[in-house]
Amino acid sequence: MKFTQNEDDAKxxxxxxxxxAIVNWDKFRDDTNIKGWLFIIMRNLFVNQYRKKKYITCPIEQAEDFQLRVNNAAESNMNIQYINSLLNKLPCQYQQPLQMFIDGYKYQEINDKLKGPIGTTKNRIYKARKILIKALLPEEN
Structure with missing residues (x-):
């Protein structure tokens, strides 16, 4: 739990x-502390999984697998294409934080990857959401 902060991820x-550990049991030495050995394996697995989740700056134009979940199946393809086109039009500094937010990252996790003040991260996500909402809502006369 100290690593993941999430019960399912911890399991x-x-x-x-x-x-x-079972696969590499032949590498375990009898004079080694098994608890420490298992902890090192766990830490290395966590770090490797964390690194795999890193994002490249402004990847939305090339991300073919980027999908938004839309509840209405009949309209989902049209909505996804339209929303993706709106996301691609966002300024670069808003694309990555919003994509990570949509993918389920918490503000602090996003901020850790983007290396900036937490207020800037929250503000960029807020502004990106406002831009999308404005584009999605019909204009009032």
Whole structure:
């Protein structure tokens, strides 16, 4: 839980750790502390998984797999294409934080990856959402 801050992710990490330990059991030395050995495996797995989640700056134009979840299946393809086109029109500094937010990252996680003040991260997500809302809502006469 100290690594993941999420119970399900923690259970997955434990399972992955035990699998890796079993596969590499021949590398364990009898004079080694097994608890420490397992902890090192767990830490390395967590760090590697964390690094895999890093994002490249402004990837939305090239991200073919970027999809938004839309509840109405009949309109989802049209909505996704339209929303993706709106996302692609956002200024670069808003695209990455908003994409990460949509993907389920918390503000602090986004901020850690973007390396800036937390207020700037929150503000960019807020502004990006406002731009999208304005584009999606019909104009009032």
């Amino acid at each position: 997955d990490l434990i399972q992955d750790t035990l699998i890796k």
